Amino acid sequence: MKPKVAFFDFTSCEGCQLDVLNLTGEELLDLLAAVDIVNFREAISRRDEDYDIAFIEGSISRDSEIPRLQKIRSQAKILVALGACACIGGVNCLKNHLTMNEALKIVYGDDAKQFDTIPARPINAVVPVDAYVRGCPAQTGELVKLVKALLLGKKPETPSYPVCTECKMAGNICVYELGKTCIGPVTRAGCGAICVTGGRQCWGCRGLVDEPNINSQEEILKKYGLTPAQVIEKFKIYNTYSEVKK
Amino acid sequence: MTQVNINVHYVTRIEGHGNLILNAKDGKIEKLLWEVPESPRLFEAMLVGRHYDDVHHIASRICGICSIAHTTASIQATEAAFGVKLSEQTVLLRKLLYHAEMLESHVLHTVMLAAPDFLGAESVIPLASTHPDVVILALRLKKLAYNLAEAIAERKTHPLSCVVGGFAKFPDPAELKALRKRLVDAYADLDIVVGLFKTLKVPDFVRDTEYIALQDPNEYAFISGKIASSDTVAVPLTDYRKVTNEFVVPQSTAKYTKHKRDAYMVSALSRFNLNSKQLSFKAKKAAKDLGLVAPNYNPYMITVAQVVELFHVVEDSINIIDQLLTKGIKDEPVNVKPKAGTGVGAVEAPRGILFHEYTYDANGIITKANCIIPTNQNHNNIQKDLEALVPKILNKSEAEITLMMEMLVRAYDPCVSCSTHALKVEIKR
Numbered sequence: 001m002k003p004k005v006a007f008f009d010f011t012s013c014e015g016c017q018l019d020v021l022n023l024t025g026e027e028l029l030d031l032l033a034a035v036d037i038v039n040f041r042e043a044i045s046r047r048d049e050d051y052d053i054a055f056i057e058g059s060i061s062r063d064s065e066i067p068r069l070q071k072i073r074s075q076a077k078i079l080v081a082l083g084a085c086a087c088i089g090g091v092n093c094l095k096n097h098l099t100m101n102e103a104l105k106i107v108y109g110d111d112a113k114q115f116d117t118i119p120a121r122p123i124n125a126v127v128p129v130d131a132y133v134r135g136c137p138a139q140t141g142e143l144v145k146l147v148k149a150l151l152l153g154k155k156p157e158t159p160s161y162p163v164c165t166e167c168k169m170a171g172n173i174c175v176y177e178l179g180k181t182c183i184g185p186v187t188r189a190g191c192g193a194i195c196v197t198g199g200r201q202c203w204g205c206r207g208l209v210d211e212p213n214i215n216s217q218e219e220i221l222k223k224y225g226l227t228p229a230q231v232i233e234k235f236k237i238y239n240t241y242s243e244v245k246k
Numbered sequence: 247m248t249q250v251n252i253n254v255h256y257v258t259r260i261e262g263h264g265n266l267i268l269n270a271k272d273g274k275i276e277k278l279l280w281e282v283p284e285s286p287r288l289f290e291a292m293l294v295g296r297h298y299d300d301v302h303h304i305a306s307r308i309c310g311i312c313s314i315a316h317t318t319a320s321i322q323a324t325e326a327a328f329g330v331k332l333s334e335q336t337v338l339l340r341k342l343l344y345h346a347e348m349l350e351s352h353v354l355h356t357v358m359l360a361a362p363d364f365l366g367a368e369s370v371i372p373l374a375s376t377h378p379d380v381v382i383l384a385l386r387l388k389k390l391a392y393n394l395a396e397a398i399a400e401r402k403t404h405p406l407s408c409v410v411g412g413f414a415k416f417p418d419p420a421e422l423k424a425l426r427k428r429l430v431d432a433y434a435d436l437d438i439v440v441g442l443f444k445t446l447k448v449p450d451f452v453r454d455t456e457y458i459a460l461q462d463p464n465e466y467a468f469i470s471g472k473i474a475s476s477d478t479v480a481v482p483l484t485d486y487r488k489v490t491n492e493f494v495v496p497q498s499t500a501k502y503t504k505h506k507r508d509a510y511m512v513s514a515l516s517r518f519n520l521n522s523k524q525l526s527f528k529a530k531k532a533a534k535d536l537g538l539v540a541p542n543y544n545p546y547m548i549t550v551a552q553v554v555e556l557f558h559v560v561e562d563s564i565n566i567i568d569q570l571l572t573k574g575i576k577d578e579p580v581n582v583k584p585k586a587g588t589g590v591g592a593v594e595a596p597r598g599i600l601f602h603e604y605t606y607d608a609n610g611i612i613t614k615a616n617c618i619i620p621t622n623q624n625h626n627n628i629q630k631d632l633e634a635l636v637p638k639i640l641n642k643s644e645a646e647i648t649l650m651m652e653m654l655v656r657a658y659d660p661c662v663s664c665s666t667h668a669l670k671v672e673i674k675r
Contacts, residue, residue, distance in 0.1 A: 015310015
């Protein structure tokens, strides 16, 4: 019996699921050969409520999403957080810096009415999570690896070292040398430092490494004449939830 | 007494969440609603206080399917606010990147999300066994689109290298040359898509409405031009609020829009109806083969107009690559000076016109943001279409009515999770 896999979306842009649909032909067909996709609203009409592995995209930002996630948790043998919104809260948590009423007022002005909206949070703030596919968008290569590991009954591994390690291997010039700020020194690797390779800098979408070396980050800032405040503005974009929690 | 009670909670194969409700008794419609219960994301509040260099990175996350559209609209709004002048190379690279998303999104929608309805399949997955050639060519075209975006911006979903004022990285000419060859090969795949759509029976339904799209005297507009309408003269982007006129209705959870009539449509069909004379040679030929003639008032033909646009996008991409390779790709440094002011950016997302408007302070920090997405502009028109369509098909079975209604919603290629302006409204039952 092939394991039954379901995809569910909460508050998100659905880009992670889109990238699943865009796995290269062979990868997608291999995946379909190994598992049975029984629920994936964005792509198929079938909607079974019986599944083994549930992938969750998106963060939780409404009261009504909590019981829906709990129901999925009680059904799934394995629950996987897919992408930054589900894993660490992601950009949705930027609104948490305001009260919900302030945020509504900015968007709707005098039209602001009672919304079902609560400060955004990652899914592990609501239910236990078994595995994480990190990134914004989630790395589909990691998703395929994870499914393979789950099929073999192994525990999937994710790097516990920072993006800088991969960035050096990619042959990039350190963006601090270019006068920019970067979250790479404290961010969990696994992305191959794609944002720096693409001419930009790390925004920390994969979340913090297990034991971030904050002292070393401070030394880097001192070396380049920067203040923590300058980095925190960048850090907030994906990691507001972990920051606010502290 | 005959009763029809249809309640499709979350229409599938669309981006985001929408519900369809129909209650009818003895041939009389009691309730007919297109509902949008998407979670409000409050992006405009999230953008306030951000530095301009992070703004399009965040704005991209409004939508994973049209992230290049949001990124481009965002960058162009910032550039309009700062008065940034662009190089010829930047404009060409931006258009090429834009085509990559149009190609990917249209293939996804036409072949993988919409076509299964016409072929009696519940999704693209069964099509993999019944029409393997079509599924494989769709995956091949999508991969081409992803690789094209990767060559220019490192990534398709949430692109990286396109920035305010230019690009942070430049494509390798050898890579562009290889992509050019694959684009030429793509015509054969697109011919098969046309062949498939020629055999599909598009529902025979027309409702004349107002059609709105960008219009540029120099080209079939995707990221430039003014706001044109089938009913009035074109207006500059800064007048976008006079076109959208957002308003709240009690029976929906999204803000609606209207211009000269009770509703208007933004889509590939709007673009086709207004600008079809500017399509490329092969796109015009595809339109002829598919029997699409402007003006066309059948909303189900939006999908067909997307097939036509696929040819234009491939042909123009080849043309742009030729220009880039002839001129040689230069490493142009980006030089942007923020200044206080307001700017509007507008682009044609795959599913219709999209507006971003930002106000900045002198340090390049956003003080105010407004985004109006294409799908929100279409909700009103979808509702009006349903009200015209359903009385004509009430004698059919519930399953057939449901399918026709779902197909209508899917034709608009809605992208509901963008919902930057969703409003919570109590629905009386």
